[in-house]
Amino acid sequence: QKEVEQDPGPLSVPEGAIVSLNCTYSNSAFQYFMWYRQYSRKGPELLMYTYSSGNKEDGRFTAQVDKSSKYISLFIRDSQPSDSATYLCAMKADYKLSFGAGTTVTVRA
Amino acid sequence: DVKVTQSSRYLVKRTGEKVFLECVQDMDHENMFWYRQDPGLGLRLIYFSYDVKMKEKGDIPEGYSVSREKKERFSLILESASTNQTSMYLCASSPSTGAVGDTQYFGPGTRLTVL
Numbered sequence: 001q002k003e004v005e006q007d008p009g010p011l012s013v014p015e016g017a018i019v020s021l022n023c024t025y026s027n028s029a030f031q032y033f034m035w036y037r038q039y040s041r042k043g044p045e046l047l048m049y050t051y052s053s054g055n056k057e058d059g060r061f062t063a064q065v066d067k068s069s070k071y072i073s074l075f076i077r078d079s080q081p082s083d084s085a086t087y088l089c090a091m092k093a094d095y096k097l098s099f100g101a102g103t104t105v106t107v108r109a
Numbered sequence: 110d111v112k113v114t115q116s117s118r119y120l121v122k123r124t125g126e127k128v129f130l131e132c133v134q135d136m137d138h139e140n141m142f143w144y145r146q147d148p149g150l151g152l153r154l155i156y157f158s159y160d161v162k163m164k165e166k167g168d169i170p171e172g173y174s175v176s177r178e179k180k181e182r183f184s185l186i187l188e189s190a191s192t193n194q195t196s197m198y199l200c201a202s203s204p205s206t207g208a209v210g211d212t213q214y215f216g217p218g219t220r221l222t223v224l
Contacts, residue, residue, distance in 0.1 A: 008149060034212060043113070043199055043215030044152075088151065095140065095159070096167075097213060101151040 003027050006089055006100025014108050019076040023089035023100045026070065030091040030098070033065050035074045038086045038102065047087070048074070079107045112136070113216035115200055121222045128187040130219050132200030139205040141183035142213060143167075143175060145196040152199065158183055159205065190223045197221075 006023045013019055021035075032051045036044035048063045050056045056063045064073040072091075076083055084107050089100040116131035134141065140159050144152040144167075154167030156175040164175050172194060176184045183202075187194055197220050201213040 004151075006151070036215075041118075041217075043201075043217050045215065046212045049212060095157070096154060097152075099151040099153075101149055 003098045004089060004091055004100045006103060008101050008103055010104040010106065012106045012108060013079055015079060015081060017079050017107075019074075019079050019083065019105055019107070021074040021076075021087050021089075021103050021105070023072050023091075024070055025072075025091055025098075027091070027093065027098070028070075029093040032092040033063070033072050034090040034092070034097070035061075035063060036088040036090055036099075038088060040085075044088055076105075079105075081107050081109045083107050113200055113202055113214050115198075115216040115219050117219050118217065119220050119222075121224065122187075122190050123224055124191060126190050126223075128190050128221065128223075130185040130187075130198055130200075130221070132183045132185070132202075132216055133181050134183075134200075134202040134214070135181065136202065136204070136214070137180065138202040138214075139180075140203045140213075141177065142201040142203075143173075143183065143185045144199045144201065145169070145194075146199055146218070147196050155185065190221075192223050195221060195223045 034049040035047040038044040053067045060077045062075040086102040088102040090097045142157040143155045158177040174186045200216040203213045
């Protein structure tokens with residue numbers, strides 16, 4: 001069983017829709033939770049990070065962590081074609097990041 | 110802005126060749142990492158280094174070695190390339206301040222094809 005499970009999609013939504021992305025994990029030692037965005041032919045870039053259960057908002061993006069259920073989510077409101085990318089969840093216990101497989105999202109204009 | 114650069118965007122090599130992938134970061138970060146990214150598998154850590162001349166194995170070190178002679182440069186070496194090493198290789202760096210936001214900054218990646 002992988003430490004981090006993420007539905008690879010692909011996910012296709014119309015512009016303006018809410019995008020919902022999820023990851024589950026099995027390692028209770030994970031303390032920090034991150035979402036990376038990766039555009040085609042580019043390296044991943046950090047989108048959001050959090051270390052506590054609950055919600056964290058940044059503009060149109062909301063990261064949600066439920067440590068009791070070992071479940072994290074990313075919501076993108078009012079999605080735009082420029083949000084089309086692969087989104088990777090990542091979790092950190094000490095020095096090391098463990099990544100999900102990534103979900104490819106396409107926002108249709 | 111943190112900048113992580115990788116020597117090549119695309120590389121084609123033959124089975125058995127020795128391959129060098131170079132990574133340079135300009136932010137004086139202590140930690141540097143090499144990952145490979147494959148469809149459906151996400152990013153998997155090959156090696157990392159937390160200081161000059163120091164290295165630690167990641168999850169999939171077999172068939173790879175690394176070198177870090179200078180703080181800003183971290184090299185990944187495939188001693189004898191094989192077709193199952195065809196992949197996207199990503200380098201990353203991070204500081205060691207211990208802060209919550211000590212995240213990893215990634216380079217653009219090198220897509221390696223081994224024929």
